[in-house]
Amino acid sequence: EDKVVQSPLSLVVHEGDTVTLNCSYEVTNFRSLLWYKQEKKAPTFLFMLTSSGIEKKSGRLSSILDKKELFSILNITATQTGDSAVYLCAVADSGNTPLVFGKGTRLSVIA
């Protein structure tokens, strides 16, 4: 059974801190790993990773995939209160199956 495990489940940091969110996975035939940010409503897409070692970057957020060790990290530098959200990791396999989601990491950034 495909599995996605995120850690930590929750995290409280101060503005300006750097945080690292983790996602490990077990998938029969890996195709891609995706990160989403969920504030109060719909999860919104952040990154899709398919190749090991290639960093994806968007502003203060970046993510990288390690297909050998089966994990990904999401880094947020110089955190702001607007980064407070649940961050979801999901994995797609190469078969005809829906995304498998982790339980999410709830990040709270306090001023």
Added chain:
Amino acid sequence: DVKVTQSSRYLVKRTGEKVFLECVQDMDHENMFWYRQDPGLGLRLIYFSYDVKMKEKGDIPEGYSVSREKKERFSLILESASTNQTSMYLCASSLNLYGYTFGSGTRLTVV
């Protein structure tokens, strides 16, 4: 802007009622999904559909059914609502199997 619209943001229903949650997408996507999201449990897949009239059970289909009569609309039905179905329900659609667009969610409370 592409959209997945869930008809209700908040719903309160009584135990035993039949409940319809509607989801409409305007992106001509083949694939549509229903998830529920609960604290500590993450997103769990209820049902999905890859085509009109087609439906597949997800991980937790018990107590639910779905209808997809038209490509753009995917309805989730709670045949007889129970208090353990109190949850946030998220609909998503995708063109391929990993680029999901989510609706804003319906927070259902069953009393």
